Amino acid sequence: MTPTVFSPTGIRFENIDKRYGGLYALRRVSLEISAGECVVFAGRNGSGKTTLLRIAACLVRPSSGRVSFLDSGKERDGTLPRAGFVAHATMVYDELTAEENLLLFARLQGIAEPAARAEALLREVGLLERRSSLVRTFSRGMRQRVAIARALLNQPAVVLLDEPTTGLDPQGAHWFAETLRHLRDSGRTIVMSLHGESEVSTLATRAIQLDAGAVVADTRTGANFRSVLAFANA
Ligand code: ADP
Numbered sequence: 001m002t003p004t005v006f007s008p009t010g011i012r013f014e015n016i017d018k019r020y021g022g023l024y025a026l027r028r029v030s031l032e033i034s035a036g037e038c039v040v041f042a043g044r045n046g047s048g049k050t051t052l053l054r055i056a057a058c059l060v061r062p063s064s065g066r067v068s069f070l071d072s073g074k075e076r077d078g079t080l081p082r083a084g085f086v087a088h089a090t091m092v093y094d095e096l097t098a099e100e101n102l103l104l105f106a107r108l109q110g111i112a113e114p115a116a117r118a119e120a121l122l123r124e125v126g127l128l129e130r131r132s133s134l135v136r137t138f139s140r141g142m143r144q145r146v147a148i149a150r151a152l153l154n155q156p157a158v159v160l161l162d163e164p165t166t167g168l169d170p171q172g173a174h175w176f177a178e179t180l181r182h183l184r185d186s187g188r189t190i191v192m193s194l195h196g197e198s199e200v201s202t203l204a205t206r207a208i209q210l211d212a213g214a215v216v217a218d219t220r221t222g223a224n225f226r227s228v229l230a231f232a233n234a
Contacts, residue, residue: 006157008035008187009081010070011056018051018213019063025051026062027213035070035157038180038190038203042228043210049193050088052210053160056191057085069158083158084151088166090143091150094136098127098146101135105150121149126175141172148179159183161192165200173199197229 011033018026026048033039041049054060055067058080069076092101099118106114122128125145130138135146144164151159164180165173177199184190184203194201201207207228209217217223 005155006082006188007071009076009157009189010035010037010073011158011189011191012068012070012075013052013055014066014068016052016055016062016065016067018048018055018060024213026055029065029213029215031208031215031218032070033189033191033206035072035189036184036187038184038205039192040201040204040207040229041191041193041210042195042207047210048213049210050162051213053085053162053191053193056158057083057160059085081158082154082156083160084154084156086144086147086151086159086161086164088162090147092135092143092146095134097132097134098122098138098142098149099131101146102149102153106153109154111153117153121152124152125149125179139172140167141169141175144168144172144176148176152183156188158189158191161190163193163195165194165198176200177203194229197226201229 013029013031016026016029017024029052041052043049051060055062069081096104099122102118102121103114106117111117122131125148127142127145135143165176168176180200180203207219207225208215209228217228219225219228
């Protein structure tokens with residue numbers, strides 16, 4: 001894994017509402033996630049998990065309420081933390097090779113020594129030998145590896161993952177769990193949506209259940225881990 005060059009960062013959601021027309025995707029969500037936590041959002045389809053992740057990634061603005069980022073428990077003033085977001089649809093270019101994808105995003109993000117960084121990440125995600133293959137020839141699991149490498153390019157303090165294990169075979173899911181373990185142990189703050197219990201869910205330090213856009217259970221306030229995760233399958 002690459003060296004730790006980020007500042008541990010927590011996330012605070014204060015009274016967040018997100019409305020689409022008359023529909024509340026999120027309703028009065030207040031949560032504080034401490035630096036270094038590995039948090040799972042669980043809940044049925046449509047319960048608001050993706051919307052909350054997108055708000056944390058500053059890709060979507062809340063209709064009301066606010067999200068802020070914490071450094072040593074205090075609110076960071078103004079500056080956004082470096083965050084990596086792995087969306088459900090892997091945002092990588094099919095007609096570029098794995099390496100070209102990483103080089104493109106590294107250059108767009110103004111990362112120093114993009115070629116060296118791309119190579120280090122290709123090695124980290126186990127794709128060095130396939131660096132010159134077009135992404136369109138990759139399996140879902142391999143595309144997911146490229147997407148994760150892309151999200152880690154800028155050494156993010158916060159890693160946000162939307163259903164990262166969907167479509168992975170057992171070997172891919174095992175690889176992802178190992179990668180997640182490294183990320184967690186490096187002190188990054190991880191927030192992800194997941195379906196049900198798995199090798200990945202055992203790495204979580206906290207699980208939060210959403211239902212119809214509201215937080216209805218949180219292991220930090222005493223909810224049972226297994227029942228929160230099981231809810232996703234209900
Ligand atoms: P989950 O990730 O738990 O499946 P989402 O956050 O994707 O849930 O969606 C929560 C609710 O918000 C759903 O009812 C969904 O249809 C709605 N929603 C999400 N994004 C949009 C959008 N861009 N426009 C309209 N409705 C949306």
